[in-house]
Amino acid sequence: MNLQAVLFDLDGVIVDTARFHYQAWKRLADTLEIPFTEKQNERLKGVSRMESLSILLSLSPKPLHYSPDEIEDLAAKKNSWYGDYINTLTEADILPGFREFMAWCVKNSLKTAIVSASKNTGTIVDRLGIRSLFSTIVDGTRVRNAKPDPEVFLLAAEDLSVHPGHCLVVEDAGAGIRGALAAGMLTLGVGDPAVLEGAAIVVPSLDRLDTRLLEAL
Structure with a gap:
């Protein structure tokens, strides 16, 4: 060998923790009024947080315009929710x-x-x-x-x-x-x-x- x-x-x-990622991304999508399904969540598998956010925003049915600082804030918000979820792991x-x-x-x-x-x-x-x-x-x-x-x-x-x-x-x-x-x-x-x-x-x-x-x- x-x-x-x-x-x-x-x-x-x-x-x-895929369910936690999905729950956090779904929560963010809901706040931004972006339709987001578990099937669409598969596209985020294995990629970075910022790239995942870019994919999520691209799913919006209406034009979205965010500054770099606002993008960072959105990513931080998702990560905070995800952190709450993973703190339940054993x-x-x-x-x-x-x-x-x-x-x-x-x-x-x-x-x-x-x-x-x-x-x-x-x-x-x-x-x-x-x-x-x-x-x-x-x-x-x-x-x-x-x-x-x-x-x-x-x-x-x-x-x-x-x-x-x-x-x-x-x-x-x-x-x-x-x-x-x-x-x-x-x-x-x-x-x-x-x-x-x-x-x-x-x-x-x-x-x-x-x-x-x-x-x-």
């Missing part, structure tokens, strides 16, 4: 299969990292009580470019002192898979194969993963 490190996306892989919210997969990583002496676009990663990780499981955390507070830019993945590999070609990225979003491939890394997609094009392996959830597939990578 050529693997030396596993890089985990956070949302949708370790924990599902260890019980960790997704099925993650702990077992992490145990497999430890058994095989693999280094581990979190690679997330979220600037709330630290709060979520602490709420879940899993910070000590990772050698490094690279999130939205450390990178300038959102996925699919490979920056977050390459920085994690640098932190771990592991060549990108020996890293496996676990992602639930197409933008993440594309970024990992651009970084020259192996990929494991979690979720819908239709949005995880290019992933070497795709499973519906981590508790459905047969680790023998990884040993062949």
Whole structure:
């Protein structure tokens, strides 16, 4: 097995805060009188907060004009609501299969990292009580470019002192898979194969993963 490190996306892989993101974006959309559905929310998956806001505003049926400061205020408002929601998280919210997969990583002496676009990663990780499981955390507070830019993945590999070609990225979003491939890394997609094009392996959830597939990578 050529693997030396596993890089985990956070949302949708370790924990599902998608409902919180949707609730916060929906709340903002309602205040701006923008129709916003769960299907439209899929477009925001795996992209930065400011890019997500840009997508949301583009859905408005009427012209919207905001100054840069007003845009920042809207993003901050959404994040404040989202923060209220994630403060309800507990260890019980960790997704099925993650702990077992992490145990497999430890058994095989693999280094581990979190690679997330979220600037709330630290709060979520602490709420879940899993910070000590990772050698490094690279999130939205450390990178300038959102996925699919490979920056977050390459920085994690640098932190771990592991060549990108020996890293496996676990992602639930197409933008993440594309970024990992651009970084020259192996990929494991979690979720819908239709949005995880290019992933070497795709499973519906981590508790459905047969680790023998990884040993062949």
